[in-house]
Amino acid sequence: MVKATHIGAAALFALALMLPSAASATPPDVYGFGVRSVALGGAVSADVNDPSANYHNPAGLAVNEGIRLSVGYTSLTPQLQINGQRSDVERFGQIQIGMIAPVQLGSSTIAFGLGLVLPDQRLARTRSVIIDRPRWEMYDTRSQRVYLASTLAFRPVDWLSLGIGITFQATSELTLDIEGDLSLLGTVENSRLRHGFEGDLTSIRYLQGGIQLLLHERFRVGVTYRGEYTLTSTINALANTPIVAGGAEAARLRFALRSASTNLFSPQQVSVSTATYPVDGLRIGLELTWYDWSKHPSLISTNTIVLALDPEIVDVPDEISSIPPMDLGLHDVFVPRVSVEYAAVDNEVLGLDLRAGYAYENSPFPTQTGLQNFVDGDKHYISAGFGLHLRDLEPTVPGALTIDGYFLYMRLAERTHQKQLLVDGVGDYVSSGNLFGFGLSAELAFE
Amino acid sequence: MKHFNRTRIVPVLRTSLLLALVVGIGCAMIGAETAFPGPVQTSGVGPLRPAFTTETNIDGAVAGQALEIERQAIGSSQATASGHLFYAAAPFLDDRPGRQDGLGDGMVDWNQFAARRILRSAPRNDLGFDEGDVVLEAEFAWEQGAVFDPWVVALPDGSVRLYYGTAGGKIGVAEAPSVDGTFTKRPDSIVDGVSPSVVANPNGGWLMFFESPMGIGLATSSDGFNFDVQSEDLGWLLPADDNDETPNEAQLRSPGALVAVTPAGRLVIRVYFEVVFDDGSTRISMAGGDVDWNFDRLEGYVYEGDVEAGTPRPHLTPEGITVLYASVASRNLQRRHLIAGVIPPHHRFAEPPAED
Numbered sequence: 021m022v023k024a025t026h027i028g029a030a031a032l033f034a035l036a037l038m039l040p041s042a043a044s045a046t047p048p049d050v051y052g053f054g055v056r057s058v059a060l061g062g063a064v065s066a067d068v069n070d071p072s073a074n075y076h077n078p079a080g081l082a083v084n085e086g087i088r089l090s091v092g093y094t095s096l097t098p099q100l101q102i103n104g105q106r107s108d109v110e111r112f113g114q115i116q117i118g119m120i121a122p123v124q125l126g127s128s129t130i131a132f133g134l135g136l137v138l139p140d141q142r143l144a145r146t147r148s149v150i151i152d153r154p155r156w157e158m159y160d161t162r163s164q165r166v167y168l169a170s171t172l173a174f175r176p177v178d179w180l181s182l183g184i185g186i187t188f189q190a191t192s193e194l195t196l197d198i199e200g201d202l203s204l205l206g207t208v209e210n211s212r213l214r215h216g217f218e219g220d221l222t223s224i225r226y227l228q229g230g231i232q233l234l235l236h237e238r239f240r241v242g243v244t245y246r247g248e249y250t251l252t253s254t255i256n257a258l259a260n261t262p263i264v265a266g267g268a269e270a271a272r273l274r275f276a277l278r279s280a281s282t283n284l285f286s287p288q289q290v291s292v293s294t295a296t297y298p299v300d301g302l303r304i305g306l307e308l309t310w311y312d313w314s315k316h317p318s319l320i321s322t323n324t325i326v327l328a329l330d331p332e333i334v335d336v337p338d339e340i341s342s343i344p345p346m347d348l349g350l351h352d353v354f355v356p357r358v359s360v361e362y363a364a365v366d367n368e369v370l371g372l373d374l375r376a377g378y379a380y381e382n383s384p385f386p387t388q389t390g391l392q393n394f395v396d397g398d399k400h401y402i403s404a405g406f407g408l409h410l411r412d413l414e415p416t417v418p419g420a421l422t423i424d425g426y427f428l429y430m431r432l433a434e435r436t437h438q439k440q441l442l443v444d445g446v447g448d449y450v451s452s453g454n455l456f457g458f459g460l461s462a463e464l465a466f467e
Numbered sequence: 468m469k470h471f472n473r474t475r476i477v478p479v480l481r482t483s484l485l486l487a488l489v490v491g492i493g494c495a496m497i498g499a500e501t502a503f504p505g506p507v508q509t510s511g512v513g514p515l516r517p518a519f520t521t522e523t524n525i526d527g528a529v530a531g532q533a534l535e536i537e538r539q540a541i542g543s544s545q546a547t548a549s550g551h552l553f554y555a556a557a558p559f560l561d562d563r564p565g566r567q568d569g570l571g572d573g574m575v576d577w578n579q580f581a582a583r584r585i586l587r588s589a590p591r592n593d594l595g596f597d598e599g600d601v602v603l604e605a606e607f608a609w610e611q612g613a614v615f616d617p618w619v620v621a622l623p624d625g626s627v628r629l630y631y632g633t634a635g636g637k638i639g640v641a642e643a644p645s646v647d648g649t650f651t652k653r654p655d656s657i658v659d660g661v662s663p664s665v666v667a668n669p670n671g672g673w674l675m676f677f678e679s680p681m682g683i684g685l686a687t688s689s690d691g692f693n694f695d696v697q698s699e700d701l702g703w704l705l706p707a708d709d710n711d712e713t714p715n716e717a718q719l720r721s722p723g724a725l726v727a728v729t730p731a732g733r734l735v736i737r738v739y740f741e742v743v744f745d746d747g748s749t750r751i752s753m754a755g756g757d758v759d760w761n762f763d764r765l766e767g768y769v770y771e772g773d774v775e776a777g778t779p780r781p782h783l784t785p786e787g788i789t790v791l792y793a794s795v796a797s798r799n800l801q802r803r804h805l806i807a808g809v810i811p812p813h814h815r816f817a818e819p820p821a822e823d
Contacts, residue, residue, distance in 0.1 A: 442756060
């Protein structure tokens with residue numbers, strides 16, 4: 021009985037670990053980066069030059085003459101529903117820090133930038149996928165990730181700025197090694213098992229770059245590219261343990277598990293954007309972004325499990341199987357964005373900008389008609405915000421202080437998931453939701 | 468571009484740090500772990516959760532027990548939308564024969580009981596029931612002395628029809644002006660078979676799932692009295708796996724059907740039934756079908772408790788929760804118990820009892 025219990029526990033452990041694992045993209049992909057840029061619906065790549073350029077278009081860094089530092093806080097509260105029941109998706113808050121440091125070299129400008137997003141609840145999270153529990157894949161886990169971008173921009177001539185950046189993420193490999201004696205006849209206390217744990221977070225980098233064309237004082241064009249990356253998570257569990265009875269080894273238990281899963285995927289993206297200033301004080305931004313979601317790997321982990329008992333004093337399963345990786349069926353999407361900004365007040369002491377943005381994101385996830393249950397919906401994104409510029413702060417601050425704020429509403433359109441199989445483990449369901457957000461930041465622009 | 472001197476940098480740094488501190492402390496919070504996404508199930512596949520004693524208010528011999536009757540064996544039972552329970556039962560004979568040879572441990576030997584008849588229990592405010600009163604007994608020759616497997620259908624005018632099986636292997640029907648009224652039988656049987664389960668056909672008329680000698684059959688009717696048998700075996704038996712040491716399915720019986728509307732707005736027909744394995748054990752499984760009778764068989768089982776279960780009769784609440792009344796084997800091999808099961812299992816009609 022003891023041996024069966026221990027082997028059963030090992031098998032349960034294996035089953036627990038071999039569950040599929042989680043995934044998705046970076047917080048800025050979902051929630052944007054920079055309070056002004058979020059208020060403008062993300063339609064900013066053509067002329068962004070504040071610290072949010074670290075994400076939206078690194079080329080914008082060099083369209084500055086002074087150091088800019090910003091720190092802000094943003095929050096998003098999902099109210100998502102499945103069949104009218106509130107889904108348990110937690111609020112997401114993050115501290116955003118950005119910096120730009122330009123250097124003038126003759127008639128050219130070189131600028132360094134740094135963008136940092138720190139989730140305020142946890143630095144990273146990986147959650148197993150329970151395949152028969154519908155999960156809001158875009159909002160459940162992906163936000164729980166530190167984002168760090170380091171960028172460099174060069175403006176060789178007035179009408180052209182080029183930027184390139186590297187974003188850092190980390191893959192993980194965790195190993196649990198168990199050894200010792202497993203008592204066959206005694207109580208649990210008679211077993212002497214030791215375990216060692218090794219965790220390895222390996223950094224990976226991916227590229228982003230952009231161009232801003234300052235074609236006319238009233239018209240700018242921007243192009244941004246962000247590279248694809250996949251973060252993997254690997255869990256190894258090893259056990260090689262003699263089973264002892266009466267002081268002698270009765271059998272040897274060998275157990276090995278290797279579970280490799282996609283922990284986070286960010287598709288490559290290309291944005292083309294324009295900014296137009298039809299009259300003084302009015303800015304209109306348009307942007308179209310292509311997301312290469314169709315390359316998304318399976319969210320279900322690949323598992324290799326070996327369980328052996330030599331000699332086989334109790335039955336052990338010949339094979340411990342798990343759900344094989346499945347194609348998610350995602351498709352590429354084009355996301356249009358539009359923004360309007362109006363300088364309501366603009367003088368040497370004070371400035372007040374009023375902003376609004378809209379974006380429509382056709383969900384890359386298909387309706388879930390099979391075994392998988394990754395819930396999402398087409399998204400309408402509506403934002404409004406302000407920018408308050410305090411320009412006469414000398415001698416306390418040799419520059420200007422800008423306070424930016426926004427309110428954000430996202431509507432996830434109702435989506436009906438009708439299962440092909442009439443005895444599906446979950447069955448049909450309807451998903452929909454609303455997300456409410458706000459953000460506030462302070463930015464110092466030094467002269 | 469201007470160059471800073473020290474007297475200008477210090478206040479800048481001081482201001483920046485202050486801003487960072489205010490925003491950081493004011494807004495940051497330590498994360499609390501949240502639960503995994505909650506379960507969702509609208510397909511009725513289970514697994515069935517035996518009702519809590521707080522849901523049945525019956526502290527019986529088996530988990531989920533929904534009816535406590537003394538010295539009687541119980542057959543299949545059906546809870547109706549009105550809240551009544553119709554069930555078949557019979558008391559022990561005072562002078563009874565020995566148990567039949569070869570009868571499975573979980574099976575009732577009806578030779579040890581008086582003739583089965585159909586009883587009706589009044590509604591309660593929970594999933595449990597009190598012992599009911601007899602509403603139907605055998606009277607025609609073709610019934611061969613016993614009536615059982617009640618299935619009640621309510622009509623829009625408030626009248627009800629009670630379909631039932633008989634010891635003669637024929638299905639009969641009785642009518643009453645209301646669910647708590649007096650039933651009057653139609654004199655002739657309507658289908659050869661037992662264990663009828665009649666639901667409104669989404670395409671009009673009526674569908675009867677029943678147990679035939681071949682398996683689970685399907686009959687259709689426009690009036691609910693004259694049925695045409697479409698199939699005597701819908702072919703839901705899972706194929707035997709000779710390489711597997713586990714028992715193979717040998718027979719399907721005792722269907723209980725319902726028609727549900729999913730959250731997606733489509734009509735589905737769900738049929739729960741008893742699976743008899745080649746070692747004599749029983750479990751409950753189901754099939755789901757569309758309005759054109761294209762069915763998918765569940766490859767697993769709705770109830771796999773540690774006692775053998777059968778005679779499933781589903782009842783769909785207005786909230787879309789399936790309460791499955793079934794009979795399970797008793798430690799007393801002579802009789803069975805009626806249990807209530809809840810699908811989906813995470814639904815709570817009442818909180819579970821506090822642990823001792």
